[in-house]
Amino acid sequence: MRAVRFHEHGGPDVLTVDDVDEPDPGYGQVVVEVGAIGVNPVDTYFREGAYPVPGLPFVPGSDLAGTVVSVGEGVERFTLGDRVFGTGLGNGMSGTYAEQVASPAGLLAHLPEDVELADAAALALVGTTAWQALVEHGEVKPADTVLVHGGSGGVGHVAVQLAATMGAHVVTTASPDSHDALTALGAEAAFDYDHPNLERAISEEYAPDVVLDTHMDRYLQLNANVAADGARIVGVGNDTAEGGFDDIGVTKGKELRYQFMSMFNTRETDAVLSRLGDLLLRDDVSPVVHETYELAEAGEAQRAVLHDSFLGKLVLVP
Numbered sequence: 001m002r003a004v005r006f007h008e009h010g011g012p013d014v015l016t017v018d019d020v021d022e023p024d025p026g027y028g029q030v031v032v033e034v035g036a037i038g039v040n041p042v043d044t045y046f047r048e049g050a051y052p053v054p055g056l057p058f059v060p061g062s063d064l065a066g067t068v069v070s071v072g073e074g075v076e077r078f079t080l081g082d083r084v085f086g087t088g089l090g091n092g093m094s095g096t097y098a099e100q101v102a103s104p105a106g107l108l109a110h111l112p113e114d115v116e117l118a119d120a121a122a123l124a125l126v127g128t129t130a131w132q133a134l135v136e137h138g139e140v141k142p143a144d145t146v147l148v149h150g151g152s153g154g155v156g157h158v159a160v161q162l163a164a165t166m167g168a169h170v171v172t173t174a175s176p177d178s179h180d181a182l183t184a185l186g187a188e189a190a191f192d193y194d195h196p197n198l199e200r201a202i203s204e205e206y207a208p209d210v211v212l213d214t215h216m217d218r219y220l221q222l223n224a225n226v227a228a229d230g231a232r233i234v235g236v237g238n239d240t241a242e243g244g245f246d247d248i249g250v251t252k253g254k255e256l257r258y259q260f261m262s263m264f265n266t267r268e269t270d271a272v273l274s275r276l277g278d279l280l281l282r283d284d285v286s287p288v289v290h291e292t293y294e295l296a297e298a299g300e301a302q303r304a305v306l307h308d309s310f311l312g313k314l315v316l317v318p
Ligand SMILES: NC(=O)c1ccc[n+]([C@@H]2O[C@H](COP(=O)([O-])OP(=O)(O)OC[C@H]3O[C@@H](n4cnc5c(N)ncnc54)[C@H](OP(=O)(O)O)[C@@H]3O)[C@@H](O)[C@H]2O)c1
Pocket: 040, 041, 042, 125, 126, 129, 149, 150, 151, 152, 153, 154, 155, 156, 173, 174, 175, 193, 214, 215, 218, 235, 236, 237, 238, 261, 262, 263, 264, 305, 306, 308, 309, 310, 312
């Protein structure tokens, strides 16, 4: 079978399509014939060597959707022919950029018949991230105001929809090209992230109870300044905080709660994915697949996910 691998760390060019053996399911694993693979910024961090991999060559990728073709010992939830989707692979174990993948059963959920594989693969990692941020950590309640930074991104456009489905008033930062689309997805207001006084523009109208921050290098102080008393601020994006705080005192004055999280730490990924599958089926959360690529174009997809401006997700189709 074909798998995309890197034999050394580096830029998108180090990705090659290799012929490799089909995987056998280990204990607690199932093998999935992959129909679609979500492309995420984190896939590039492993490729570059910023995040560690267990060994080289390595297959990147966290997200998959497809059909079960083989079931290992100790697995009772899945059987041959089941449609499934999953996330959380490619970190400490081989990833999903392949025609077949052996996945721990706990990282998979059943996929309703009417859901497209590409939509499920596009949703898995970003939906799990948005769920953990808004439901688990943000504890969003109906009528809360939720600020989502980077609303046009993979995480952002799903978080906007999830927060709206939870009954929140949703505001978001994004480039102007995507403001209309984000309003259609459920945002009450969209602010240009290059607005010369973004903080004042937001706080004139809104005091967020929950913030989902995909750009912590830029918004640590702004979040604290615009937040309501007792707000929950959940940081997911960027591993640097260059902007830092000019005045950290405001965080104490408002009793702000901070949570920094990694989707890879999700304890019951299968349960979260099952809920996301229900939301997908009901069109409460509909990921936007901006573009699909073949396996041989994985390098181009990884370049685009970091450098191109678009709303939604990129998907590989083996
Ligand atoms: N901790 C976790 O568990 C976790 C999980 C998922 C993702 N992440 C991280 O979260 C970040 C976003 O992930 P993603 O999948 O959504 O990436 P993505 O699809 O590449 O989206 C990033 C979005 O941010 C927008 N953006 C750029 N500069 C901005 C700014 N200053 N203010 C607001 N928005 C801005 C971009 O819009 P334009 O293209 O218009 O500039 C783009 O739509 C990445 O750093 C990723 O590694 C972390």
